[in-house]
Amino acid sequence: MNEIAPINTGNSDQEEAGISDAMPHNVEAEQQLLGAILTNNDTYDRVAAIIGPQHFYEPVHSRIYEIASSRIAKNNLASPVTLKAFLEDDEGLKELGGPAYLVRLAGAAISSFAVRDYAQMIYDLAIRRELMGLGRNIADKAAKVDIASEPKEQIVEAEQALYALGEQGQTDSGFQSFLRAVTDAVNSANAAYQRDGDMSGISTGLIEMDKKLGGLHPSDLLILAGRPSMGKTSLATNIAYNIAKTYQKGIRHDGTEGAIAGGVVGFYSLEMSAEQLAARILSEASEIPSEQIRRGDMNEEEFRRFVAAAKQLESCPLFIDDTPALPISQLAARARRLKRTHGLDVLMVDYLQLVRPATAKDSRVNEVSEITQGLKAIAKELEIPVIALSQLSRQVENREDKRPQLSDLRESGSIEQDADVVMFVYREEYYKEREKPGDHELEKMAAWQAEMDHLHGRAEVVIGKQRHGPIGHVELSFEGQFTRFGNLVQPWQEQGDGEDSF
Numbered sequence: 438m439n440e441i442a443p444i445n446t447g448n449s450d451q452e453e454a455g456i457s458d459a460m461p462h463n464v465e466a467e468q469q470l471l472g473a474i475l476t477n478n479d480t481y482d483r484v485a486a487i488i489g490p491q492h493f494y495e496p497v498h499s500r501i502y503e504i505a506s507s508r509i510a511k512n513n514l515a516s517p518v519t520l521k522a523f524l525e526d527d528e529g530l531k532e533l534g535g536p537a538y539l540v541r542l543a544g545a546a547i548s549s550f551a552v553r554d555y556a557q558m559i560y561d562l563a564i565r566r567e568l569m570g571l572g573r574n575i576a577d578k579a580a581k582v583d584i585a586s587e588p589k590e591q592i593v594e595a596e597q598a599l600y601a602l603g604e605q606g607q608t609d610s611g612f613q614s615f616l617r618a619v620t621d622a623v624n625s626a627n628a629a630y631q632r633d634g635d636m637s638g639i640s641t642g643l644i645e646m647d648k649k650l651g652g653l654h655p656s657d658l659l660i661l662a663g664r665p666s667m668g669k670t671s672l673a674t675n676i677a678y679n680i681a682k683t684y685q686k687g688i689r690h691d692g693t694e695g696a697i698a699g700g701v702v703g704f705y706s707l708e709m710s711a712e713q714l715a716a717r718i719l720s721e722a723s724e725i726p727s728e729q730i731r732r733g734d735m736n737e738e739e740f741r742r743f744v745a746a747a748k749q750l751e752s753c754p755l756f757i758d759d760t761p762a763l764p765i766s767q768l769a770a771r772a773r774r775l776k777r778t779h780g781l782d783v784l785m786v787d788y789l790q791l792v793r794p795a796t797a798k799d800s801r802v803n804e805v806s807e808i809t810q811g812l813k814a815i816a817k818e819l820e821i822p823v824i825a826l827s828q829l830s831r832q833v834e835n836r837e838d839k840r841p842q843l844s845d846l847r848e849s850g851s852i853e854q855d856a857d858v859v860m861f862v863y864r865e866e867y868y869k870e871r872e873k874p875g876d877h878e879l880e881k882m883a884a885w886q887a888e889m890d891h892l893h894g895r896a897e898v899v900i901g902k903q904r905h906g907p908i909g910h911v912e913l914s915f916e917g918q919f920t921r922f923g924n925l926v927q928p929w930q931e932q933g934d935g936e937d938s939f
Contacts, residue, residue, distance in 0.1 A: 462494035472546025642679025663862035700782025788826035806851035
C-alpha cells in the first residue's frame with residue numbers, strides 16, 4: 438500500500454504568530470476521508486450532511502473535497518484521474534507532489550466504513566478552531582476602545598456568532614422516518630388526551646379560543662391583528678397573564694422537566710413601557726380601572742386589593758422587555774438568553790411593525806418579510822409559540838362591514854405566508870358607538886340604544902387563517918374599564934351557575 442508523506446501544514450503567517458501548532462487538526466483523518474471518497478463516490482452521501490470544504494484544515498484538502506463534491510452532485514465520477522484536470526495548476530498540490538498525491542490518497546484509503554467517524558472528527562476540530570478564532574476576535578474587539586462599538590453590542594454579536602456556530606453540522610435534520618413522525622404525532626395526541634381531550638398546546642385561559650386553536654403550539658407563529666382601540670395589547674396581556682399565573686413546573690409526559698401547566702412568558706413591549714404594561718395587568722388582576730391606578734385615585738379597600746394583586750404577581754414568571762426599536766437579531770438573542778436563564782414557553786411581540794430588520798432593505802415589504810421570517814425561525818428554534826401583534830391598514834374603515842380580513846394586514850403577503858395562525862380582534866361596539874344618532878331622532882336613538890345594549894361588553898376574535906385547524910370566530914367578553922377579555926357567558930349557562938368572565 439502506498440504511504441502518504443506527512444504534510445507540512447505550516448502557514449508562514451500563522452507560524453510567525455506562534456499559533457500554527459496550537460490549532461487543533463488531524464491531517465491523517467482528512468486524508469483517509471478523501472481517499473475513501475475518491476475510491477467510492479457513494480461514500481460522499483454519508484458525510485455530506487456533516488462537513489463541507491470549510492471544515493478541512495489543509496487548504497489543498499479543502500479544494501479537493503470541493504471539486505469532488507461538485508462533480509458527485511452532478512452525477513459525474515470523482516476519481517484521481519478526473520480531478521487531475523482541475524488541480525494540475527494548483528500550487529498547493531504541486532508542493533505535495535502534484536496529481537500523484539491524488540493517487541496516493543486513493544491508494545492509502547483503508548476502508549469506507551469509518552468515514553462518518555472521520556467526518557465527525559474533522560468537523561469537531563474545525564469547530565474548535567472557529568471557537569479559538571471567535572475568542573480572539575472577541576478579545577481584540579474588547580481591547581479596542583471604539584465609540585462605534587459599544588460593549589453591549591459586542592455581547593450581542595458574540596452571542597449571535599456562538600449560536601450560528603452551534604447550529605452548524607446538525608446531522609439529525611433532513612429526512613426522518615415515518616415511524617419517528619408517527620411517534621411524535623402520537624405523543625402530541627397523548628398530551629391532549631391527558632388533558633381530557635381539550636388541547637395539546639398551552640392554554641390561553643380563554644375557553645372558546647382554546648377549543649378553536651387547541652391551545653398554543655410549539656413552533657407556531659400566531660399573528661394577532663386589529664385596528665387601534667380594538668384591544669390587541671389588552672388581549673395579549675390577558676393571555677400572557679393567564680399563562681404566567683397558572684405556571685407549574687414538573688415532569689412532562691415525555692419524561693423531560695418543564696411546564697406542566699401555564700408557562701414562562703417573555704413579552705417584548707416595543708410601544709408601551711414596562712410600567713404601563715404592568716399597570717394594565719394589575720388593573721385586570723385587582724379589578725380597579727387602569728385610569729384610577731394611574732392617578733392614584735383609590736380608596737383604602739381598593740388600595741389593599743391593589744397591593745394584594747401586586748404581591749400575587751411577584752411570583753409570576755412574566756418577563757417584560759420594553760427596549761424600543763429592537764432589531765430582529767437582538768430580539769432573537771435576548772429570547773435565547775431568557776430561555777437559557779429562566780426558561781421560556783411563550784413569546785409575545787407588541788407589535789410587529791415596530792421591530793427593526795437586521796439590515797435596511799430597499800422596501801418596507803422586504804423588511805417586514807425578514808421580520809416575520811425571523812419570528813418564525815425563533816418559534817422553531819426555541820420550540821415555543823410566538824404571538825406577534827400587527828396593525829391593520831385603514832381600508833377597514835372604508836368598508837360598511839368593518840370586520841377585518843386577511844387582505845387588511847399591512848404588508849400582508851409575508852405576514853400571511855409565514856404565520857401559522859392569523860387572528861383579528863374586532864369590537865363592533867366601538868364602531869356602533871360612533872354612529873349615535875341625534876337626540877331629536879327618537880326612533881333611530883331607540884334602535885341604536887337596543888343595538889348598543891346587545892353589543893356592550895362583547896368582543897370577537899376572527900380566526901382568518903389556521904394551518905392546523907378550522908377558521909371561524911370566537912366570542913369573548915370585554916370589560917373596558919379593566920382592559921380585560923374573558924369567557925362570555927352563553928345563553929344556556931345563564932340559567933345555571935354559569936361561568937363568569939375571569
